[in-house]
Amino acid sequence: MNITLKQLRVFCALYELRSFTxxxxxTFITQSAVSKLCAELEAEVxxxxxxxxxxxxxxxxGAADFYAYAQEILGTVRAAERSMQGLRSLERGRVGVATSPMMMVGLLGEVVADYHLAYPSVQLDLFELNTDETLESVRHGHADLGIVSTEPPQEALAMRKIYRDTMHVVCAENHPLVQRESVTWKDVAACDHIMLRNVYSVRRSLDKVAEKMNxxxxxRVEVGMLVSALRLVGLGLGVTVVPGYVCGLARQLGLRVLDIEGARNHGHELWLIQRHNARLSLAAAEFLDRMEAYLHKRQSREIDLKME
Structure with missing residues (x-):
């Protein structure tokens, strides 16, 4: 078959959007061109x-199966394009990073700011997504790298642990937990909870802890965004359990952040994901180096504080 990348791009857009217009x-072409390219592709297959x-x-x-193959091909092309951009210098290029909205703010915000100040000509594409969407974004080449906090499937992805965070319980100032000298997981389980849906890795990590500790x-309330959970906690509807990178925002909202005894034994592990055999561009490799250095320093600082 003599299939072109332009045909595949048009097919994917039409499959996703269900509209020629x-x-x-x-795809920045005319509607008649979309129709023509689609007809040519159908003739080829x-x-x-x-x-x-x-x-x-x-x-x-059969269109769904063909879409999966088309995305795999286009993902490889996108990864190759990113790898070639800015190969010799950091004067241009782009870096795509995918992770959850709160991880982007609470964990990577400083990295993004410092990188942009150092290399203002490099375009940063930040994708705030849930766990499954992050995996798909990296797999299909929209992002160079991603971070998730549940071990992803190995198909088409290279992965390794990059950071280990600690879970904390967040509650309103007048919540009974605040009066306790120490808080255990059983104390936390006895409270009403505001929880994220399980499309987010924070919820999946919490479910693992609950299963492991029986x-x-x-x-009581299930939400789609952590900021919504924090707001409802402030209104007295219950507590929520969050990783350390959310604690700063919780305190800004006037909420109490409490340590949980033994929480470090059930850490919130973060995984770096990339496409298998994808060569990072110089710009993306530099971002990854800076991110790893920052996370290592942050991890060391947290360990020192726990030992004091």
């Missing part, structure tokens, strides 16, 4: 990929 807008009507575009049987956590 939207696909044309997304020997079967229709979409059912067309005046109002909608519906993928045919705890039943009473989820």
């Amino acid at each position: 939207a696909a044309a807008r997304a 020997g079967q229709p990929l979409f059912e067309r009507s005046t109002r909608s575009v519906t993928p045919c049987d 705890l039943q956590l009473r989820c």
Whole structure:
């Protein structure tokens, strides 16, 4: 088959958006060009990929499998393009980083700021996503690297542990936990909880702790963003358990952050993920070096504080 990258890009846009008009807008070509490229692709694969009507575009049987292969091909091309950008210097190029919204703010904010000040000509593409979306972003080459806090599947991804955080319980100033000299996991389990949905790795880490310690956590409200959970905690609806990189924001909101006895034995482990065999551009490699140095220093500082 003589399939072009342009055909694959148009096919993916049409598959995702289900509209010739939207696909044309997304790929910066005319609607008639989208229709022509799609027809040419269907002729190459020997079967229709979409059912067309005046109002909608519906993928045919087999289109989903073809989309997965197309994304794999385009992901490799994107990774190659990023690797070649700024290969000899840091005067240009772009770096894509994917992770959760709170991890981007609480853990990588300083790294991003320092990197931008050092290399203002390099474009930073920051993707604030849930865990599964982060994996897909890296797998498909939209991001050079990502950070998640649950061990990802190994298919198409290289991964290694990069940081280990500690979980804390956050509550309102007048919550009964504040009066305790120390707080155990059983004390935490006895409270009403505001929890993230399990598309986020914070929730998945908490579920692992609960399973390992045979705890039943009473989820009273489930939310999609940590800032929502913190707001509801402040209104007295319950407590929430967060990793250390969220504690600064919690304190800014006037909430109490309490240590949990033995929390370091059940750490919030963070994994660096990249595409297998993908060569980082000079710009992305420099960002990774700075990020690892920062996280190592932060980890050492936390250990020193615990030992005091």
